[in-house]
Amino acid sequence: MASLGxxxxxxxxxxxxxxxxxxxxxxPGEFIVLVGPSGCGKSTLLAMIAGLETPSAGEIRIGGRVVNDVPPKDRDIAMVFQSYALYPTMTVRQNITFGMESRRVPRAQQDAAVARVAALLQIETLLRRRPAQLSGGQRQRVAMGRALVRDPALFLFDEPLSNLDAKLRIEMRTEIKKLHQRLGKTTVYVTHDQVEAMTLASRIAVMHRGRVQQFDRPRIVYERPANMFVAGFMGAPAMNFLAAEVVIADGRPALVLSEGAKSAPLPVPPVGPGVMLRAGRRVVLGIRPETLADAARPHLEPGSAHAVLDGIVEVVEPTGPETMVVVRLGGREVVARFDPDAAPTVGERVSLGVDLAKACLFDPDSERLI
Amino acid sequence: MQYAPSPPSARPRRSLARFLPQAVLAPSLAATFLYVVVFALWSVWIALSNSTLLPDYSYAGFIHFAELWRNHRWTIAYTNLFLFGTLYVIGATLLGLLLAILIDQRVRAEALWRTIFLYPLAISFVVTGTVWRWIFNPTSGVQQLVRDLGWAGFTFDWIVRRDLAIYTVVITGIWQASGFAMALFLAGLRAVDPDLVKAAQIDGARMSRIYLRIILPSIRPIFIAVMVILLQFAIKTFDLVLALTSGGPGISTTVPAIYVYDLMFQRGQLGEGAAAAIMVLLALLLVLVPYGVWIGWQRRRERAHG
Incomplete structure (x- = not known):
């Protein structure tokens, strides 16, 4: 186990x-997920941690040692690639032992390591096959086996599940999580899938345009996104954004939606410490679909800051456990989450209950969380 | 009937769809059959017949083959075929591979190098042979040039030496074909997943080991394609030798293609010419049959383990 700086x-x-x-x-022992849209630089960052790319500036430390000039093989890392990168002409066993052969590990030790990893990943029966004779999930296992056999200080995963079909992806995701819980190795995992990021990470680094937008625990990233990019990227369907303006009602700040639905002033969601909202300030109200729901449903705890908005149903999208409903609130479309039993029909007028205690406020210019 | 009848319009279309591939392939299959199988069998027949200047289909047994092997010129030509073929195929493959690997290191002006190395293939064998004859010629080529530069004792006269002249043919052949081999190898190297190299780097393998154990094995089909194409170049080599050495000095660089041409069209010995051609075919089978057996054995082994 090693730290990474x-x-x-x-x-x-x-x-x-x-x-x-x-x-x-x-x-040490953390599971970090680098997540972001394609082209955000996450894979380049991983390649630099691996030593396959060199940084133009800055410093990378593994276990306290600066590794900028250390070649990949001496960084004590192992990597799983998106394409699996299994050596096509070698058997599964040879794929797993190739690294040990390169480092001249004694034969008996190699055999013991292969046996251990094969048992761990349940690939004993595949050892004599070639990659072309394996299914996608089996290749994935072999690729992980090749990484595990090294017993490295740092595990690197580059979108390892994106070539699998949806069902297998979820299975393997759970297995990766189990493996990490069992081995406790420091891991850096790159993905563009925010669900993978939420489920696996001990901390998520959300990246966009070559910068880390937020680096925090999954729950914080989800509930208190640092800016509108993070808020929109994490969570599906995406967070709803509504323009609003601060007013003073009964001596306390409140929100009035700028476009569309007329309503009584809304309570203000939680804001950062020391923030004073002046009357007339323009803000963006961010509401996750699951906190915007059927007003008749008792999802609103008594005493919580909530409000009711009325709108017309535009689209109804059942997903099974819940039904996503696109509602037009004046000029804006928002997505709300309904119980399938209580789902409205298109054109119907609905009342949506908003739990403002779980909403976020953003600055419209800097797009940062207020 | 078990199945619901298909709509009337669908049936003729389906039979047409089934028939179309065969129909499209038929002419080329027929042509291949005619030109390869029929003509090869015809040659066998002529080789076993009494044909001389004109075809004569009466059976004569193996007299032409016996005649052929009594001829010293033929044994030299046949030996040359094996010597030239082996050195040429291996030499051009290795040089082409080396060039491809060097160009694959992301050199600058890659397209220029590629063009330069590929260019010899665009030049006809006759021009190649003629130019290289000048280069090898002791009084006009490299030997004279080095002597003029001051090294008076320098000797490079392979082209006029009976024992070494065949190697000038090998060198010229390799010069012409290695660029072609390079182009095929380069395409193969470019198709190798770059992640494989990265994975091997992390696995701690040196570059030489990465090439030997991972990259080159994964482009094995390219090796086979290159070698098969070069092999048939080697066997039909004719104009290159004619332009470079005219089979000389003496008869030391004669190759079977020249010999067959000579017998058939210069001396009116159809039967013996056909026999010589059959010997060339046998030489080819000597390479291809073991290869085919090996491939079949490997497939069976892989299936057994799968």
Whole structure:
């Protein structure tokens, strides 16, 4: 187990900065997920941790040792690739032992390591096959076996599940989580799938345009997103954004929606410590679909800051356990979550209960959380 | 009937769809059968007949083969085929592979290098042979050039030496074909998943080991394609030798293609010419049959383990 420290890491390709001034500190045993849309620089960052790319500036430490000039093989890491990168002409066993052969590990020790990993991943029966004779899930296991056999200080995963079908992806996700709980190795995991990020991570680094937008525990990232990008990226369906303005009602600040539905002033959601909301300030109200629901449903705890908004149903999308309903609130469309039994029909007028205690306020100019 | 009858319009279309691939393939299959199988069998027949200047289909047994092997010129030509074929195929493959690996290291002006190395293939064998004859010629080529530069004792006269002249043919052949091999290898190297190299780097393998154990094995089909194409180049080599050495000095660089041409069209010995051609075919089978057996054995082994 080792810590990982990334200080001021920047990567430029010519004039194009792919990563700018990245700082991340990973504690030993943590499971860090780098998540973001394609092109955000997450895979480049992982490649630099692995030593396959060199940073243009900044410092990378593994277990306290600066590794900027250390070649990949001496960094004590193992990596699982999106394409699995299994050596096509070798058997599964040879794939797993190739690294040990390169490092001249004695034969008996190799055999013991293969046996251990094969038992752990239940691939004993596959050892004599070639990658072409394996299914996608089996290849995934072998790729993990090749990484596990090294017993490294740091595990790196580069979108390891994105080539699997949906059902297998969820199974393997659980297995990866189990493995991490069992082995407790420091892990950096790259994905563009926010569900994978939420389910696996001990901390998530949300990346966008070459910068870390937020680096925190999944719950915090979800409930208190640092900015509108993070708020929109994490969670499906995405958070609803409504423009609003601060007013003073009964001596306390309240919100009035700028466009659409007329309603009584809404209670103000929680804001950061020391923030004073002045009358007339423009804000963006962020509401997750699950906190915007059928007003008749008792999801609103008594005493919580809630309000009711009326709108017209535009689209109804059943998913099984719940039904997503697109509702037009004046000028804006919002997504609300309904119980399938109580789902409205298109064109119906509905009342939506908003739990403002779980809503977020953003600054419309900086897009930051207030 | 078990199945619901298909709509009337669908049936003719379906039979057409089934028939179309065969129909499209039929002409080329027929042509291949005619030109390869029929003509090969015809050659066997002529080789076993009494044909001389004109075909004569009466059976003569193996007299032409016996005649052929009594001829010193033929044994030299046949030996040359094996010597040239082996060195040429291996040499051009290795040089082509080396060039491809070097170009694959993301060199600058890659397209320029590629073009330069591929260019010899665009030049006809006759031009290649003629130019290289000048280069090898002791009084006009490399030997004279080095002597003019001041090294008076320098000797490079392979082309006029009976024992070494065949190697000038090998060198010229390799010069011409290695660029072609390079192009195929380069395409293969480019198709290798770059993640494989990264994975091997993390696994701690040196670059030489990555090439030997991972990259080259995974482009094995390219090796086979290159070697098969070069092999048939080698066997039909004719104009290159004619332009470079005219089979000389003496008869030291004669190859079977020249010999067959000579017998058939210069001396009116159809039967013996056909016999020589059959010997060339046998030489080819000597390489291809073991290869086919090996591939079949490997497939069976893989299936047994799968």
């Amino acid at each position: 990334i200080r001021g890491v920047t990567k430029r390709f010519g004039a194009l900065a792919v990563l700018e001034n990245i700082d991340l500190d990973v504690e």
